[in-house]
Amino acid sequence: MIEGRREKVKNDEYEPESSDWKRNREYAEYSSSSINTRGKKKFLYEIIEVSAKIDTAKGMWPAIWAFGVSKGWPANGEIDIMEYNRV
Numbered sequence: 868m869i870e871g872r873r874e875k876v877k878n879d880e881y882e883p884e885s886s887d888w889k890r891n892r893e894y895a896e897y898s899s900s901s902i903n904t905r906g907k908k909k910f911l912y913e914i915i916e917v918s919a920k921i922d923t924a925k926g927m928w929p930a931i932w933a934f935g936v937s938k939g940w941p942a943n944g945e946i947d948i949m950e951y952n953r954v
Contacts, residue, residue: 871899871922871929909936921951928952 876895885891910933921929930950935943 869900869902871897871927874898905936915948917949919949921949923951 873896876898878890878892878895880890881893882890883893915933917931919929919931921927923929928951930952931948932950933946933948934940935945937943
């Protein structure tokens with residue numbers, strides 16, 4: 868089971884003067900998780916079955932993506948299995 872949580876997480880790369888949104892916040896308000904199978908498993912023809920509860924609150928971006936293995940992203944593209952973006 869993977870899970871995103873609403874929790875205060877210290878940003879180890881915090882730089883108050885940075886213009887990069889990833890660095891100029893002392894804390895993140897959410898944590899998230901992912902599974903990376905690079906080098907462990909790759910698929911050519913598969914059926915992927917997902918059972919998921921997703922939070923659709925404003926600012927959330929739940930997604931399930933599959934990426935190619937021969938090049939890095941975005942050059943190798945992605946398959947959006949499920950994505951919900953409510954800005």
